[in-house]
Amino acid sequence: MTTISRTAVTSAPIHEVLAERWSPRSFDSSVEVPSEKITAALEAARWSASASNTQPWRFLVARRGTAEHATIVENLMGFNQAWAVSAHVLIVNLAAVTAEDGTPLRWAQYDLGQAVANLTVQAHHDGLHVHQMGGIEVDGLRTAFSIDPALEPMSVTALGVLGTPEALASDVLREREVAPRSRRPLDELVLLSA
Numbered sequence: 741m742t743t744i745s746r747t748a749v750t751s752a753p754i755h756e757v758l759a760e761r762w763s764p765r766s767f768d769s770s771v772e773v774p775s776e777k778i779t780a781a782l783e784a785a786r787w788s789a790s791a792s793n794t795q796p797w798r799f800l801v802a803r804r805g806t807a808e809h810a811t812i813v814e815n816l817m818g819f820n821q822a823w824a825v826s827a828h829v830l831i832v833n834l835a836a837v838t839a840e841d842g843t844p845l846r847w848a849q850y851d852l853g854q855a856v857a858n859l860t861v862q863a864h865h866d867g868l869h870v871h872q873m874g875g876i877e878v879d880g881l882r883t884a885f886s887i888d889p890a891l892e893p894m895s896v897t898a899l900g901v902l903g904t905p906e907a908l909a910s911d912v913l914r915e916r917e918v919a920p921r922s923r924r925p926l927d928e929l930v931l932l933s934a
């Protein structure tokens with residue numbers, strides 16, 4: 741198994757899974773993700789908080805080697821296609837933006853993001869890696885999967901087992917895979933501090 745440390749540098753200790761989580765582009769296409777780990781990740785998403793418990797998240801889940809996986813790859817932007825094709829699982833993340841009676845669900849995208857964050861943490865806890873992508877062809881996905889107009893495709897999650905940087909197809913991707921992770925300083929983000 742490949743291990744690369746890209747641990748977050750923090751001003752106070754944070755949970756190990758949060759510190760160790762990062763978004764790789766190299767996935768080992770030869771290793772399948774066990775069904776129970778996919779289910780655990782989706783359960784973590786399911787038990788996320790949401791506005792008025794509306795649970796406005798829906799998922800299209802596809803394993804590598806299926807027509808659905810290939811269709812999702814076709815509907816990634818070119819830069820993402822190059823690496824995400826190796827991920828054993830691809831998940832289209834959909835926000836249910838209107839209720840059954842047509843009322844807009846104002847927090848749908850926010851809630852979906854929280855659900856995907858939960859999924860990510862569970863997956864890392866289970867020894868997997870996750871990379872979210874906003875670079876997707878929304879209209880192409882809508883057509884390919886006959887997606888209900890009340891659902892908005894927001895992103896695709898690549899889920900799988902970490903591969904080696906050397907397996908990536910270009911120097912640019914290989915360099916990004918091992919570059920230091922960075923964040924804005926905390927005092928730039930916290931506009932009023934307790």
Ligand SMILES: Cc1cc2nc3c(=O)[nH]c(=O)nc-3n(C[C@H](O)[C@H](O)[C@H](O)COP(=O)(O)O)c2cc1C
Pocket residue numbers: 761762763764820871872873874875876895921
């Ligand atoms: C909503 C969202 C969209 C993203 N879109 C892409 C994308 O299209 N392609 C890509 O390579 N990474 C994408 N990323 C990954 C981010 O670039 C990555 O999370 C960020 O650089 C921080 O790196 P880390 O996750 O390793 O900490 C996306 C992440 C999120 C949350």
